Every structure is written in C-alpha cells, then in structure tokens.
Amino acid sequence: MTLHTQPVVVNIGPHHPSTHGVFRMRLTFDGENIVDVEPVVGYLHRGTEKLAEERHYTQVITLTDRLDYVASMTNNEAYVLSCERLVGLEAPERGKYLRVIAAELQRIVSHLIGTGFFLQDLGAFATPLMYCMRERERILDLFEMLCGARITVSYMRIGGVFQDAPDEFWPALRKLLDELPRYIDELEGLITTNEIVLARTKGVSPVTPEQAINGSWTGPVLRSTGVDWDLRKAAPYDAYDKVAFDVVVGENGDNYDRYLVRIREIRESIRIVEQCVKQIEPGPVRATTAMLFKPPPGEAYVPVEAPKGELGFYLVSDGSIKPYRCHIRAPSFINLSLLREMMVGWKMSDAIVSLGSLDFNMGEVDR
Amino acid sequence: MGDLLRENTLYGNIYDWAIGIVGEDLAWLAYTVAVMAIILLVVNAFLAMGTLYTWAERRIIGRFQSRVGPNRVGPFGLLQAIADAVKLLFKEDIVPRAADRIVFNLAPIAMLAPSVMALAVIPFGQTSYLANLNIGLLYLIATSGIASLAVMMAGYASSNRYAMFGAMRAVAMLISYEIPLVMVLLAVALLAGSMSLVDVMTSQAIPFLLVTPLGAIIFFLAISAELNRSPFDITEAESELIAGYLTEYSGMKFGVFYLAEFANVLLAGAIFSTLFLGGWPWWTPLSHVWFLVKVMAFAFIAIWVRSTIPRFRIDQIMVIAWKVLFPLSLVNVAAIAIEVVAWPERTLPQLVIMGIINWGITAVATVAVTRAWRASNGLRVSPSARAVRLEVG
Numbered sequence: 001m002t003l004h005t006q007p008v009v010v011n012i013g014p015h016h017p018s019t020h021g022v023f024r025m026r027l028t029f030d031g032e033n034i035v036d037v038e039p040v041v042g043y044l045h046r047g048t049e050k051l052a053e054e055r056h057y058t059q060v061i062t063l064t065d066r067l068d069y070v071a072s073m074t075n076n077e078a079y080v081l082s083c084e085r086l087v088g089l090e091a092p093e094r095g096k097y098l099r100v101i102a103a104e105l106q107r108i109v110s111h112l113i114g115t116g117f118f119l120q121d122l123g124a125f126a127t128p129l130m131y132c133m134r135e136r137e138r139i140l141d142l143f144e145m146l147c148g149a150r151i152t153v154s155y156m157r158i159g160g161v162f163q164d165a166p167d168e169f170w171p172a173l174r175k176l177l178d179e180l181p182r183y184i185d186e187l188e189g190l191i192t193t194n195e196i197v198l199a200r201t202k203g204v205s206p207v208t209p210e211q212a213i214n215g216s217w218t219g220p221v222l223r224s225t226g227v228d229w230d231l232r233k234a235a236p237y238d239a240y241d242k243v244a245f246d247v248v249v250g251e252n253g254d255n256y257d258r259y260l261v262r263i264r265e266i267r268e269s270i271r272i273v274e275q276c277v278k279q280i281e282p283g284p285v286r287a288t289t290a291m292l293f294k295p296p297p298g299e300a301y302v303p304v305e306a307p308k309g310e311l312g313f314y315l316v317s318d319g320s321i322k323p324y325r326c327h328i329r330a331p332s333f334i335n336l337s338l339l340r341e342m343m344v345g346w347k348m349s350d351a352i353v354s355l356g357s358l359d360f361n362m363g364e365v366d367r
Numbered sequence: 368m369g370d371l372l373r374e375n376t377l378y379g380n381i382y383d384w385a386i387g388i389v390g391e392d393l394a395w396l397a398y399t400v401a402v403m404a405i406i407l408l409v410v411n412a413f414l415a416m417g418t419l420y421t422w423a424e425r426r427i428i429g430r431f432q433s434r435v436g437p438n439r440v441g442p443f444g445l446l447q448a449i450a451d452a453v454k455l456l457f458k459e460d461i462v463p464r465a466a467d468r469i470v471f472n473l474a475p476i477a478m479l480a481p482s483v484m485a486l487a488v489i490p491f492g493q494t495s496y497l498a499n500l501n502i503g504l505l506y507l508i509a510t511s512g513i514a515s516l517a518v519m520m521a522g523y524a525s526s527n528r529y530a531m532f533g534a535m536r537a538v539a540m541l542i543s544y545e546i547p548l549v550m551v552l553l554a555v556a557l558l559a560g561s562m563s564l565v566d567v568m569t570s571q572a573i574p575f576l577l578v579t580p581l582g583a584i585i586f587f588l589a590i591s592a593e594l595n596r597s598p599f600d601i602t603e604a605e606s607e608l609i610a611g612y613l614t615e616y617s618g619m620k621f622g623v624f625y626l627a628e629f630a631n632v633l634l635a636g637a638i639f640s641t642l643f644l645g646g647w648p649w650w651t652p653l654s655h656v657w658f659l660v661k662v663m664a665f666a667f668i669a670i671w672v673r674s675t676i677p678r679f680r681i682d683q684i685m686v687i688a689w690k691v692l693f694p695l696s697l698v699n700v701a702a703i704a705i706e707v708v709a710w711p712e713r714t715l716p717q718l719v720i721m722g723i724i725n726w727g728i729t730a731v732a733t734v735a736v737t738r739a740w741r742a743s744n745g746l747r748v749s750p751s752a753r754a755v756r757l758e759v760g
Contacts, residue, residue, distance in 0.1 A: 010528045018606040032532075032681055121606045123678025125597060130432035195740075196598055196677050348532070349680045352607050 007035055014043045018121050018352045021362025025339070025355075032347045037340045041333070044366035052326035057083050057158060057293040060326065064313075065152035068332060068364040070113045073106035073143075074306040076156035081237055082313040083158045085300035087293055095160035095287075096239040097280040101173070102146065102155055103238075103304075104269040104276075105139050108180070110307030111220075111262040111269075112136050114359030118259055119191060121356030122200055123349075128191060135183050138176055145169045158293060160286030170277070177274055184266055192260065201255035205342040205354040208253060215338040218331050219309025221358060224261045225253030231305040243275040255350075258357040294321055308332050308359060328367055332360035376494040378405055405497060410483055417630030418448040424629065424670050431674040455622040463526055463615050470524035475616070475623035477517035481510040482631050489637045490565050492655035503564040504552045507638060508545075511593060514631070515541035518602060521624070522612035533611025536681055537595070537602035543688035544592040544599075550696035551586045554579060554703045555642050558721075560713070564641050572715045574645035578722045581699045581729040583643045585692050590635045592684070595628065597673040601681055636665035686743075691736055702728055 013024035022043035028036035048067060052060045064075040077099055084090060091099065116132030140150040146169060147155040147162050155162050191197055207217075212225040222229055230247040232240040248264040250257030295317045303312035309331025316325040335358050343351045381404050385397035422437065422445060429436025437444035462471055488503040490496035500506055515538055522534020555575060559567040567575075576583045592599035603611030610616075613624045640661035679687070702725060710717035 008528060010532070017609060032536075119677060123597065123600065123606060124676065125428065125674050127428075127432045127674050130434060134433055190675075194676070196679060199683060199740075200677060200680060347680055347682065349601070349607055349678070 012352075014040075018355065019362075020117060020356075020360065021365075023355075023360070023362055023365065025351075027343075027348070027351065029348065032349075034343050034346055034348065034351055037343045037351070039336060039339050041336075041365055044362045046367065048367045049326050049328060052323055054322065056321050057087075057295070057323060058291065060323065061156065061158075062152070062154050065154055066363060067328065067330065067367060068110075068306065068308060068311075068361045069151055070361060071106050071110040071307045072151060072153045073102045073155060074110075074304060074311060076154060077103050077238070078302070078304040078306065078311045079313045080156045080158050081302040081304060082300045082315045083293070083295075085302050086295040086298065086315055086317055087158065087289075088295075089159045089287055089289060091160040091238070092284045092287060093239070094164070094280060094283040095285040097276050098146075098161045098165060098285055099156060100239045100243070101273050101276045101280075102143070102153075102161070104272045105142060107269045107307045108266050109136050109139050110359075111266050114307075115187070115191075115259060115262055118255075118353070118356040118359065119197075121352050122197065128187065131183075131187055131190075135180065142169065142172055142176065145172065157286055159289045160284070162286075164285045173273070173277065177270060177277070180270055181267065184263065184270075188263060192263070198256065200349075201259065201353060201357075203252065204255045204350050205346055205357070206252050206254040207338060207342060211338060211341055212253065215341070216334045217309070217338065219306070219335065220248075220261045220265060221258055221335050222309065223248060224250035224257040226251055231303055231310055235303070237302060237304060239276065239279075240272075242279060243272050245272050245275075255353055255357040258359075262359070292321055294319065303329065306331055308361065308364065309335055330364045330367055332358075332362075332364040333367075336360060336365065377408070378402070378497075381405075409486055409497065413483065413486055413630060413633070414626065416633055417626050418452070419445075420633055420666060421448045421451075421625070421629045423666070424632075424673075427667065427670045428674045431671070452619075452622055455619050458618040460618040460620065461615075465526040466615065467524040467526070470520050471615075472620070474517050474521035474524060475620045475627070477520060478514060479623050479627040479630070481513040481517075482627055482634050485510045485634055485638075488564050489634075490568055490641060491637075492658055495655060496565060499563055499565045501561070501563050504556055504562045504567075507564075508549055508552065512545065514593070514627075515545075518612050521616070525612070525615035527615050529608045529610075529614045530612050533602045533608045533614070536608075537612060539681070540592055540599065540601065540684055540688070543685060544589045544692070547585050547688065547692035547696040548589040548593065550693070550700050551582045551589070552642070554582050554696075554700045557700070557703050557707050558713070560707075568641055568645065570713065571645040572713075573718055573722070574643060576643040578718050579643075579699065579703060579725050581695060581725060581732060582703075583639075584729070584733075585696050585699065586639065586643065588687070588692060590639065591669070591672065592688070594631050594635055594669075596632070596669055598676050598679050599684055600673075600678055601684060632666055632669055633662060636662035636669070639665050691740070695732055695736070698728065698732065699725075 007028045007030050010027050010029060011024060012027055013019040014022040019025070024040040024043065026038040026040065027034055046066070048063050051063055055063070061076055061079060064079045065072040067075050112132040112135055116129035119128040120126060143153055143155070144150050145166055147153050149155075207221075207225050209225045209227045212222050212227060217225075218229070226249050228247050228249050231237075232245075233247055245268045248261050248268060250261050297317055297319045299314065299316045301312050301314040303310045310329060311331055312329040314325070314327040314329065315323050318324040339355075342354045346354070378401050381401040382397050385400045386394065389396050425447070426436040426438075426444065437447040440446040440450045462468060485507055487497045488500045488506050518537040518541070519534045522530040522532075522537065525531075555567060556562045558575060558579065559570040561567065561570070591597075595602045601607075603613065608614070613621060616624060637658075640658060644661045703721075706721045706724065707713070710721065
C-alpha cells in the first residue's frame with residue numbers, strides 16, 4: 001500500500017514569536033524538512049520614503065529613528081552624512097568623534113539585541129536575552145545623557161550633533177567601557193562553547209561568499225562568510241579614518257559564524273570607543289548653519305556601516321527645502337534576499353535560527 | 368476491600384473511626400469514606416503543590432534571568448498562581464470551528480488524569496503510601512504512557528498546523544524516550560529485587576544515585592524529554608511552534624494543560640527521589656518533609672536546566688534517544704544484572720562495590736559519548752571568527 005502524502009504549507013508569521021515583528025514566511029514542509037520558502041513583507045509599511053518628501057531636510061531625521069529602531073544612531077548618521085554631502089557641509093572634529101562614539105555604542109546595542117534574540121530563537125528560555133538587555137540598558141542610559149531619549153534619539157544634526165556630551169557622560173562611559181568586556185566574556189562563556197549551541201548552529205545554513213555577494217549581503221552577515229568588506233574601512237566617514245580597529249570575518253558563513261562575528265565586533269567597537277575617548281578634543285560639535293537647508297539641485301548617497309549592513313540614504317534635491325526623493329537602502333531588507341538558499345533542505349528549527357542569525361529589523365525591512 | 372490501603376496510617380485511622388460509627392455491617396461505607404478522604408487529600412495537595420510550583424518556577428527563573436519575577440499578588444507574589452487560575456476561569460473558552468470537539472475537550476483531562484493516577488504508588492513518607500503495589504514500576508510506566516496520547520489528541524483535534532507539528536514531534540519523542548526510561552526502571556527493579564516502590568525505597572542502604580549513576584543520568588534525561596522540558600521542549604517550542612500542541616487552547620483548558628505540565632515535574636521529582644535518592648530514610652520522624660526536600664531539589668535542577676540551555680533539534684533528539692541513551696541503558700542493565708548475580712545479598716559493602724564499578728562505567732560511557740557526539744557533528748570548539756587588518760582607504 002502506498003500512502004498518499006503531500007507537502008504542507010505553514011504560515012510563520014505575521015504574528016509569530018520568532019519573526020521579530022511582522023515578517024511572514026510561507027514555508028512548505030515535507031515532514032520537518034523545508035522544501036520552499038516564500039517571504040511576505042509589508043505588514044509594517046509606513047511610507048517613510050514618501051513621508052520624507054513632505055518634510056524639511058532637518059525634519060526627516062526623526063523619521064530615520066523609526067527605521068531600525070534598535071540602531072537609531074546609525075540611521076541618523078547615514079541620513080545626515082548624505083545631507084551634508086548634498087549641502088556641501090562638514091561636521092567639526094568633536095562632532096565627528098561624538099558621532100563615532102554614539103554609532104559604535106549603538107552597534108554594541110544592536111549586536112547585543114541580535115545575539116539575545118538569536119539565542120531566544122535557539123530555545124534558550126530568554127536568559128541570554130535578559131543578560132543582553134541588561135547591558136543594553138546601560139548604553140541606553142548613556143544615550144539619555146547625550147540627548148534625552150533612549151530609543152528614538154534624533155541625536156545627529158546636519159553639520160554635527162545636537163549638543164555636546166554633558167559632564168556626567170564621560171565618567172559613565174569610562175565605567176561602561178571598563179565593565180563591558182567582562183560582561184561580554186560572561187556571555188561568551190555561557191554560549192560560545194555550549195555544546196547545544198554548537199550542535200544547533202555549526203555548519204547550519206552555510207552561505208558561500210559568492211552567494212552572499214550575489215545576494216547583495218552587507219554587514220556582519222557578509223563578513224561571516226569570509227569577505228572582508230567594511231565601509232568603515234573601505235570608505236571611511238566621520239572619524240573612522242583616525243581610529244585603529246580590525247574587521248572581523250568568519251570562515252564558514254553558518255549560523256554560528258554569524259553569531260560569533262557579532263560578538264567579536266562588539267569587542268572591536270569597545271576598542272574604537274576607547275580610542276575616540278582618548279583622541280577627542282574640546283571644540284564645537286556642530287557647524288554654524290541655518291536651520292532650513294536649501295541644497296543645490298543634485299543627488300547624494302553616503303553609505304555607512306550600520307550594525308545590520310550598508311545603510312544609505314539616496315537623496316535627490318530639486319533645489320527646494322524638501323528632498324525630491326529619498327530612497328533608503330535598508331540592509332535588513334536586502335539581507336533577507338538569501339532566505340531560500342539558507343532554509344531549503346533544513347529543518348523548521350534551523351529555519352527559525354537562521355532567521356534569527358540574520359538579525360533583521362522589521363522597521364527597516366518595511367520602512 | 369481496602370487491603371491494599373491497610374498500611375496507610377491515615378486510611379487506617381479514618382476507616383477505624385468510620386467503622387466505629389456505622390458498624391461492621393456497613394464496612395463498604397466506611398471504606399468509601401476513608402478512600403474519599405484520602406483522594407481528597409492527595410489530589411488536592413498534589414495540585415496545590417503544582418500551583419505553588421508554577422510560582423516557584425517563575426520566581427527562580429526570574430532570578431536566573433536577573434529580573435524579579437511575579438511579586439505583586441500576595442506576599443512575595445505567592446498568590447500569583449491563584450490569580451492566574453481565576454483569570455483563566457473567566458476567560459472565554461474558545462473551540463476552533465474545525466476542531467474535533469469531543470477529542471479537543473477530552474485532551475486536557477487525559478493530560479492531567481495520568482499524573483494524578485501515578486500518585487497511587489508513590490510512597491510519600493513512612494506509612495504514607497496509598498498502595499504498596501507489587502507491580503508499582505509497571506504501573507508508573509503504564510500511566511505515564513497516557514500523557515503522550517493526550518498530547519496527540521490535543522494536537523490532532525485542534526486542527527491547527529502548529530498543533531499538529533507539536534503533536535507529531537511529541538509522539539515521536541515520547542515514544543523514543545519511553546524505551547531508555549523503561550530500561551532504567553528495569554535496572555532499578557533488578558537492583559532492588561522488587562517492582563514495588565516501597566521495596567525499592569527500603570532496599571536503598573545507600574541511595575541508588577550513588578550505586579547506579581548512569582541509570583540516574585539516563586533517567587533524568589529521559590524524564591526531561593517525557594516532561595517536554597528544555598532542552599527537549601520541541602513539542603511546544605515557543606520560538607518555533609508558538610505553543611505547539613496547546614496553541615488553540617484557551618481558558619481553563621489551557622490552565623489544566625499548564626497545571627498538568629508543572630505537576631508532572633513534581634511527580635517526576637517524586638519518582639526520581641523514590642528510585643534514586645532513597646526517598647525518606649526510616650530513621651527520621653519527618654519523613655514527609657525529607658521526601659519533599661528531595662522533590663524540591665529535583666524541581667530546582669529542572670528549573671535550572673530549563674533557564675540555562677537552548678533546545679535540541681528533532682533529529683538530534685532522536686539521535687540522543689536511539690544512539691546514545693538506548694545503548695547506554697542496555698549497558699546499564701547488563702552491568703547491573705551481572706552485579707546482582709555476583710552479589711545477590713546487596714548488603715551495604717556489596718552496594719558500595721557495585722557503586723564503584725558503576726561509577727567507572729559511567730565515567731567511560733560519558734567520555735565516549737561526548738567524543739562520539741562531537742565527532743559525528745563535526746564540532747570544533749575553537750572559534751572560527753578572526754580579525755583581519757585592513758588598510759584605510
């Protein structure tokens with residue numbers, strides 16, 4: 001007797017604990033094995049690009065906070081850099097250093113959250129997530145000192161930053177920099193050599209460098225495949241050409257390497273902030289400019305190395321006070337391009353972990 | 368009637384008291400009264416303990432996760448479980464339209480009933496067991512087998528694909544882990560020379576945990592899988608299957624599943640402390656307290672494991688069941704069978720010798736299994752990310 005079997009389609013999302021928001025995948029299963037993946041996006045679409053066309057250049061900064069809401073600083077940075085290119089402006093030195101400090105702290109936050117949720121997807125009952133959140137809180141406290149906000153910071157301005165860091169910021173930052181490596185060690189001690197984590201993630205969903213480049217991957221996920229591409233080195237912006245740091249690359253491009261690259265990048269970020277604290281000199285933090293910008297007609301695109309990958313705002317000016325067009329290159333969205341290559345042939349549990357290892361953010365995917 | 372219960376002092380007292388009132392002619396009435404009293408006490412105490420345990424689990428996991436945990440309702444949040452139960456009672460009881468109504472409604476009962484049934488043979492303390500059944504271990508296996516049926520019922524009747532996934536995983540896993548579990552129980556029965564849990568308890572001159580550590584480890588792993596606890600919680604893996612087989616359950620039916628799961632942890636602790644921790648020692652008047660302490664120690668370790676380690680994948684779980692635990696349990700049974708033949712009296716010095724041999728076997732088996740596991744998965748602990756120096760520009 002032959003049993004008639006047929007593949008079963010399961011909707012993962014849009015309401016699902018592991019889709020990090022409202023991402024939806026139509027997974028076709030043969031038993032536990034995945035035979036097809038169909039991502040469906042758009043449940044969080046807010047029309048940011050269109051909204052940007054209706055606002056002054058300065059007002060758009062607040063919109064960028066709400067893209068990748070765990071990495072608002074780098075969103076601000078990418079936008080104001082493009083604006084500065086358009087206007088022909090440059091931030092003063094101290095402003096540049098403050099931007100780098102804020103952006104690198106934000107990278108630590110984003111990587112901590114990415115790691116925490118990655119392990120949550122692995123089934124570690126929220127414990128690593130809570131540890132990551134604990135450290136994140138300390139960095140958010142620093143952001144609060146800088147600009148009064150914790151998540152939607154809007155700290156950067158066209159031509160610098162909103163304000164100089166207050167006096168209490170520096171000792172607090174010093175304390176964080178002294179203690180953070182220890183916490184990262186603690187986290188790594190629990191996870192990096194954990195047998196179950198190794199068994200679940202090593203060699204799972206490997207991506208080759210060719211696949212990654214063809215899929216336009218950027219950021220930690222690209223570096224995990226062994227490609228040493230980092231915009232902070234390739235096209236330095238702000239003060240990145242004045243600090244020494246290493247680009248972390250992986251070997252196999254599997255889920256484990258994607259996790260490990262993030263953890264190592266946190267250490268590099270700490271190194272960068274340390275150097276910035278040493279090098280920063282007193283001075284103005286913001287170029288004296290008008291509040292309302294009227295850039296000459298033209299276009300500008302300055303990509304930055306956001307925690308998730310290459311983030312850039314492609315701005316077109318028609319000479320008015322509002323951008324004519326604002327296109328956002330969102331790394332989270334583009335990093336989802338290899339879902340099929342990553343998931344087909346693997347089991348359901350692996351698919352969830354692979355999704356977590358991409359560390360995408362729905363605010364940025366749907367924009 | 369009631370011969371099985373004669374050794375239970377509480378039963379005996381109530382029975383004698385009732386007989387004094389109604390007289391020998393109405394012995395059946397006295398029997399009924401006494402049995403009902405016992406059932407009322409045991410079942411309610413067990414479920415109350417289960418409720419308390421949910422609070423303990425949440426608080427302790429909170430500590431593990433550097434947060435507070437429930438602390439609003441009552442002192443230290445002790446009444447949280449009651450507040451939750453009241454909330455669940457008032458919730459709408461939703462049955463999906465496509466669900467198989469009868470099976471859907473039966474499943475929670477089928478989940479909770481076997482864990483209560485299993486209590487019949489557990490010796491809680493000196494003269495505090497309901498039945499000194501001579502097939503006690505077999506009875507335990509029989510009742511615990513029903514739970515997997517309940518999971519399958521819930522998953523099938525929900526008519527939900529997540530639930531079906533959970534149910535399929537559950538059946539595959541529970542049946543696989545039943546086998547090493549039974550093999551360990553066989554080894555314990557050999558060691559004790561009896562299948563009655565009271566005899567198992569009394570034969571432990573030293574706790575069997577020290578005599579047969581391999582058996583205890585296998586039992587702990589297998590029972591974790593039977594309980595759907597981390598790292599074997601694939602049946603309700605919340606990051607994959609939302610809630611697995613109980614996705615569609617709401618209201619008190621969900622509450623019953625929830626309660627059954629947590630009560631099962633206590634039951635597993637009771638079985639573990641009976642089989643491996645020597646239960647209650649004869650010398651202490653506080654035998655019940657001593658037993659409870661051991662159960663709580665087991666429960667604490669279960670919470671610790673749950674809050675610490677991630678989850679296995681279904682194929683890895685099957686590999687562990689069939690390629691690791693099953694052969695190891697065979698080794699365990701064989702070793703103990705030979706030892707029992709060699710030292711049939713099982714006096715204290717003989718148990719010590721057995722223990723030394725079994726510790727050796729455990730150490731060798733653990734090392735061998737770890738090596739084989741790493742080799743088969745191609746695992747290298749050495750980290751694979753490196754830092755490269757790039758020139759600026």
